[in-house]
Amino acid sequence: MRSMAAEVTAEFFDSKEFCYDVSEDGRAITIGFELKNRDGIKILIVFDPGDESVALRVYNIAKIPSEKKDDMFAVVNSLNQKYRWIKFVIDEEDNTINAEDDAVIQLDSCGEEVLKCCLHFAAIIDQAYPEIMTSIFG
Numbered sequence: 001m002r003s004m005a006a007e008v009t010a011e012f013f014d015s016k017e018f019c020y021d022v023s024e025d026g027r028a029i030t031i032g033f034e035l036k037n038r039d040g041i042k043i044l045i046v047f048d049p050g051d052e053s054v055a056l057r058v059y060n061i062a063k064i065p066s067e068k069k070d071d072m073f074a075v076v077n078s079l080n081q082k083y084r085w086i087k088f089v090i091d092e093e094d095n096t097i098n099a100e101d102d103a104v105i106q107l108d109s110c111g112e113e114v115l116k117c118c119l120h121f122a123a124i125i126d127q128a129y130p131e132i133m134t135s136i137f138g
Contacts, residue, residue: 002025002026002027003026003027003047003051004051004107005047005051005052005054005105005107005110006022006026006027006028006029006045006047007026008107008108008110008111009029009045009047009110009111009114009115010022010029010111011111012110012111012112012114012115013029013031013111013115015111016115018031018115019031019032020032027046027047028044028045028046028047029044029045029047030042030043030044030045031043031045031118033118033119033122035122035125035126035129036126037126037127037129037130038061038125038126038129041058041061041122041125042058043056043057043058043118043121043122044056044057044058044059045114045118051105051107051110052104052105052106052107053102053103053104053105054102054103054105054110054114054117055100055101055102056100056101056102056103056117056118056121057098057099057100057101058098058099058121058125059091059096059098060094060096060097060098061088061096061097061098061099061125061129061132062096062097062129062132062133062136063094063095063096064090064095064096064097064136065095065136066095068135068136069090069092069095071135072090072097072135072136073090075131075132075135076088076089076090076097079128079131079132082128083124083127083128085101085117085120085121085124086099086100086101086121086124086125087099087100087101088128097132099121099124099125101117101121103117
């Protein structure tokens with residue numbers, strides 16, 4: 001079942017001339033953003049049933065060496081205290097740092113709302129990236 005919010009958001013992205021991909025089921029959009037401190041990221045935007053909320057996810061922000069994984073939990077905790085609107089998490093299966101954001105949306109304005117969330121999400125990841133890298137390699 002396709003998401004009406006995904007369709008409205010895709011139309012908004014088209015109006016702003018953004019490049020993106022829509023999933024086969026029409027419930028998710030992937031969009032890329034360039035950052036200053038890291039190579040670009042891809043944000044996965046998943047629209048919940050009911051079209052009243054959305055989940056944003058970025059995977060593999062950084063790979064953590066196995067021997068540093070325990071230390072990185074403190075770094076991720078610190079980042080979560082420092083930044084609002086975003087949650088940094090460690091994927092223990094592949095030793096990577098990911099980021100998550102969830103938002104409530106309204107169908108009539110979701111395109112602009114989702115874009116603002118994506119821009120804010122990307123900016124926070126870009127700000128946090130040097131601290132993550134210093135913790136891994138410093």
